Amino acid sequence: xxxxxxxxxxxxxxxxxxxxxxxxxxxxxxxxxxxxxxxxxxxxxxxxxxxxxxxxxxxxxxxxxxxxxxxxxxxxxxxxxxxxxxxxxxxxxxxxxxxxxxxxxxxxxxxxxxxxxxxxxxxxxxxxxxxxxxxxxxxxxxxxxxxxxxxxxxxxxxxxxxxxxxxxxxxxxxxxxxxxxxxxxxxxxxxxxxxxxxxxxxxxxxxxxxxxxxxxxxxxxxxxxxxxxxxxxxxxxxxxxxxxxxxxxxxxxxxxxxxxxxxxxxxxxxxxxxxxxxxxxxxxxxxxxxxxxxxxxxxxxxxxxxxxxxxxxxxxxxxxxxxxxxxxxxxxxxxxxxxxxxxxxxxxxxxxxxxxxxxxxxxxxxxxxxxxxxxxxxxxxxxxxxxxxxxxxxxxxxxxxxxxxxxxxxxxxxxxxxxxxxxxxxxxxxxxxxxxxxxxxxxxxxxxxxxxxxxxxxxxxxxxxxxxxxxxxxxxxxxxxxxxxxxxxxxxxxxxxxxxxxxxxxxxxxxxxxxxxxxxxxxxxxxxxxxxxxxxxxxxxxxxxxxxxxxxxxxxxxxxxxxxxxxxxxxxxxxxxxxxxxxxxxxxxxxxxxxxxxxxxxxxxxxxxxxxxxxxxxxxxxxxxxxxxxxxxxxxxxxxxxxxxxxxxxxxxxxxxxxxxxxxxxxxxxxxxxxxxxxxxxxxxxxxxxxxxxxxxxxxxxxxxxxxxxxxxxxxxxxxxxxxxxxxxxxxxxxxxxxxxxxxxxxxxxxxxxxxxxxxxxxxxxxxxxxxxxxxxxxxxxxxxxxxxxxxxxxxxxxxxxxxxxxxxxxxxxxxxxxxxxxxxxxxxxxxxxxxxxxxxxxxxxxxxxxxxxxxxxxxxxxxxxxxxxxxx
Numbered sequence: 001x002x003x004x005x006x007x008x009x010x011x012x013x014x015x016x017x018x019x020x021x022x023x024x025x026x027x028x029x030x031x032x033x034x035x036x037x038x039x040x041x042x043x044x045x046x047x048x049x050x051x052x053x054x055x056x057x058x059x060x061x062x063x064x065x066x067x068x069x070x071x072x073x074x075x076x077x078x079x080x081x082x083x084x085x086x087x088x089x090x091x092x093x094x095x096x097x098x099x100x101x102x103x104x105x106x107x108x109x110x111x112x113x114x115x116x117x118x119x120x121x122x123x124x125x126x127x128x129x130x131x132x133x134x135x136x137x138x139x140x141x142x143x144x145x146x147x148x149x150x151x152x153x154x155x156x157x158x159x160x161x162x163x164x165x166x167x168x169x170x171x172x173x174x175x176x177x178x179x180x181x182x183x184x185x186x187x188x189x190x191x192x193x194x195x196x197x198x199x200x201x202x203x204x205x206x207x208x209x210x211x212x213x214x215x216x217x218x219x220x221x222x223x224x225x226x227x228x229x230x231x232x233x234x235x236x237x238x239x240x241x242x243x244x245x246x247x248x249x250x251x252x253x254x255x256x257x258x259x260x261x262x263x264x265x266x267x268x269x270x271x272x273x274x275x276x277x278x279x280x281x282x283x284x285x286x287x288x289x290x291x292x293x294x295x296x297x298x299x300x301x302x303x304x305x306x307x308x309x310x311x312x313x314x315x316x317x318x319x320x321x322x323x324x325x326x327x328x329x330x331x332x333x334x335x336x337x338x339x340x341x342x343x344x345x346x347x348x349x350x351x352x353x354x355x356x357x358x359x360x361x362x363x364x365x366x367x368x369x370x371x372x373x374x375x376x377x378x379x380x381x382x383x384x385x386x387x388x389x390x391x392x393x394x395x396x397x398x399x400x401x402x403x404x405x406x407x408x409x410x411x412x413x414x415x416x417x418x419x420x421x422x423x424x425x426x427x428x429x430x431x432x433x434x435x436x437x438x439x440x441x442x443x444x445x446x447x448x449x450x451x452x453x454x455x456x457x458x459x460x461x462x463x464x465x466x467x468x469x470x471x472x473x474x475x476x477x478x479x480x481x482x483x484x485x486x487x488x489x490x491x492x493x494x495x496x497x498x499x500x501x502x503x504x505x506x507x508x509x510x511x512x513x514x515x516x517x518x519x520x521x522x523x524x525x526x527x528x529x530x531x532x533x534x535x536x537x538x539x540x541x542x543x544x545x546x547x548x549x550x551x552x553x554x555x556x557x558x559x560x561x562x563x564x565x566x567x568x569x570x571x572x573x574x575x576x577x578x579x580x581x582x583x584x585x586x587x588x589x590x591x592x593x594x595x596x597x598x599x600x601x602x603x604x605x606x607x608x609x610x611x612x613x614x615x616x617x618x619x620x621x622x623x624x625x626x627x628x629x630x631x632x633x634x635x636x637x638x639x640x641x642x643x644x645x646x647x648x649x650x651x652x653x654x655x656x657x658x659x660x661x662x663x664x665x666x667x668x669x670x671x672x673x674x675x676x677x678x679x680x681x682x683x684x685x686x687x688x689x690x691x692x693x694x695x696x697x698x699x700x701x702x703x704x705x706x707x708x709x710x711x712x713x714x715x716x717x718x719x720x721x722x723x724x725x726x727x728x729x730x731x732x733x734x735x736x737x738x739x740x741x742x743x744x745x746x747x748x749x750x751x752x753x754x755x756x757x758x759x760x761x762x763x764x765x766x767x768x769x770x771x772x773x774x775x776x777x778x779x780x781x782x783x784x785x786x787x788x789x790x791x792x793x794x795x796x797x798x799x800x801x802x803x804x805x806x807x808x809x810x811x812x813x814x815x816x817x818x819x820x821x822x823x824x825x826x827x828x829x830x831x832x833x834x835x836x837x838x839x840x841x842x843x844x845x846x847x848x849x850x851x852x853x854x855x856x857x858x859x860x861x862x863x864x865x866x867x868x869x870x871x872x873x
């Protein structure tokens with residue numbers, strides 16, 4: 001392009017900028033008449049004028065615009081649509097952003113659509129830009145989360161262009177959704193919960209997104225949320241040691257360079273200083289404010305005006321703009337938009353917790369019962385008044401908390417009895433305190449597994465609290481001697497490291513529930529929180545031996561192996577024999593029976609009767625036992641009861657209404673949802689389980705399993721392989737083989753299933769042999785497939801997961817073009833607890849029978865049932 005031509009483009013560009021937006025098209029029609037190349041180059045500059053408002057970064061607009069105009073001309077001259085790069089056939093251009101162009105393409109090897117993001121050729125000459133592009137790929141690739149846009153691979157084209165191959169998200173941006181009309185409070189909360197869930201995982205991995213805005217949030221057609229473009233992601237320091245620094249790959253921003261989108265920038269971003277996870281929290285707060293009110297909280301005529309507003313001005317009252325917004329939601333938004341980041345949520349996980357607590361109260365109608373709750377709380381306070389008054393008189397004055405305590409961790413109580421065999425007792429007391437304190441209004445208490453990985457470091461409690469990002473920690477020790485128990489407790493404010501309260505107790509074991517209730521009341525008083533009313537049965541004396549066996553049973557039940565299951569049952573049976581009115585022991589005993597029935601002994605029919613009796617006894621003694629409702633749901637959802645999905649959903653929801661933090665209830669609800677084809681809901685419930693207990697490996701596995709059934713095999717493989725080896729290796733291994741097979745990596749799948757059969761030769765679910773049947777059928781070895789089918793039936797019939805083997809058998813017969821047998825086993829699959837219409841409708845393994853009218857009829861019936869189940873969600 002010669003100098004005269006560029007000067008003409010530049011003059012015209014500035015003339016257009018002086019026009020109102022709605023006048024620009026008509027002006028260009030007249031000014032560029034007969035010269036489409038001129039118009040295209042001016043429009044290119046205008047598009048980068050918008051990008052410059054989004055990404056404030058040197059060089060200045062005019063310099064960048066000239067370079068980009070040249071680069072855009074080259075692209076326009078060599079359109080990519082129709083070209084094939086590696087196995088990717090480019091279909092069309094989707095758009096462009098500050099860091100590259102995006103194209104829709106078809107992966108011809110795997111038969112799926114993907115998005116290809118190219119770095120502009122001009123910028124590949126700049127090592128800094130290229131490094132940032134590579135960092136984007138690495139940053140997102142380490143994330144395994146359903147709400148994060150998946151990175152498949154990074155490629156370099158023959159002509160030297162760099163490209164990220166990523167998941168194609170079919171839907172609309174949040175910006176487009178906002179343009180359609182108002183977003184209701186419930187929908188806004190749901191959307192932000194999914195974004196915060198993605199960011200929580202990123203922050204836990206040391207990744208800060210730094211460009212959260214409506215354009216980087218996609219709403220799929222099924223309503224599921226995907227966070228895009230970690231192009232400005234920064235890998236933050238996790239370990240400050242010199243050794244760690246040399247090993248960590250960091251993405252730094254040059255001093256003085258401000259990056260991010262102006263309207264959604266945090267104050268620290270606007271100043272160009274170092275940012276962390278709290279900057280994403282701010283941006284998410286801006287986004288939520290905008291969804292609820294219909295306008296941005298910080299505005300101005302120019303980017304500079306907006307930055308001044310962000311740094312210096314308070315936004316208009318949210319309740320004034322949107323009166324329907326609940327007070328608690330306005331508080332959440334206000335905390336996210338605190339200008340001093342020390343007062344903001346420390347990470348997206350903390351914001352996520354408050355949002356989910358609010359959603360739970362909205363969904364369960366907690367507001368309606370608030371007056372009753374206050375009356376009950378007042379009664380509880382009156383009953384405890386004498387005790388509290390006496391205690392306060394003899395205690396030295398404790399300092400008032402200077403921090404609004406909204407989150408707490410109970411560190412594992414130390415067993416100081418000198419007897420290692422009493423460790424289970426310390427664990428049980430810790431769990432009991434966590435359960436009790438979690439009932440305090442407006443406070444989030446971390447689960448014990450979530451705390452353990454930080455508590456083992458040997459750091460002082462305040463440091464552990466800072467690592468866990470909580471406001472307060474409860475620490476202490478316990479010693480059990482005969483029928484007496486001594487407990488020392490200390491409540492510490494994390495930011496100041498001050499002790500708010502300390503106390504020593506020496507009680508009879510029979511009074512332990514009363515003791516726990518006292519502790520809860522005192523802590524609630526210290527942090528200015530409210531304690532809801534409780535049934536009087538919670539404070540009754542317990543039989544010392546029964547309580548001891550109850551804690552043993554809980555300890556072994558959580559391990560979920562055959563041997564530990566037997567130990568749990570033995571201990572819990574002794575607990576209820578010693579104390580026939582011990583509701584919590586009956587509830588856990590029912591859980592133990594159901595585990596054995598479902599996983600280890602499906603043919604022991606008396607277990608079903610025992611579990612039923614234990615559940616009913618628990619609920620007769622305490623109809624507020626969340627664990628009992630969980631056990632009842634699991635007892636219902638078995639082969640013997642023909643998997644009544646609707647009834648199980650009702651029981652799990654009842655359990656969660658009583659205890660929203662009961663992670664296994666979320667996990668079991670996700671299990672039912674995934675089996676009926678409610679995939680988005682299943683993943684959301686799994687995520688809720690992981691918020692309550694990040695170490696709930698079954699919930700992590702459930703996400704991978706659900707992704708498999710959605711046909712997202714790469715995502716499933718990544719999720720499943722991220723699980724620790726001890727996390728149910730049989731089921732995890734099976735789902736990995738399914739992903740590998742469907743990705744066309746049949747040799748790897750065959751090798752893995754062979755190894756699984758060596759490690760677990762009993763194959764008591766029939767899963768491994770049914771996978772071998774599929775592998776043989778796809779290779780044309782029909783007799784081998786038939787033999788494996790027979791073996792799978794013999795090994796798996798009657799077990800809780802056999803319906804998955806049944807589905808594999810149906811797929812094997814479909815691959816062999818044996819429609820009669822395939823349809824027979826599809827019917828068996830659907831009737832035996834796995835009526836998963838979306839899987840049946842989309843699985844390519846069934847393609848050979850899709851033209852059969854009987855299959856069409858089967859699909860029609862399955863869809864009707866699926867649509868009915870959707871009305872339950």
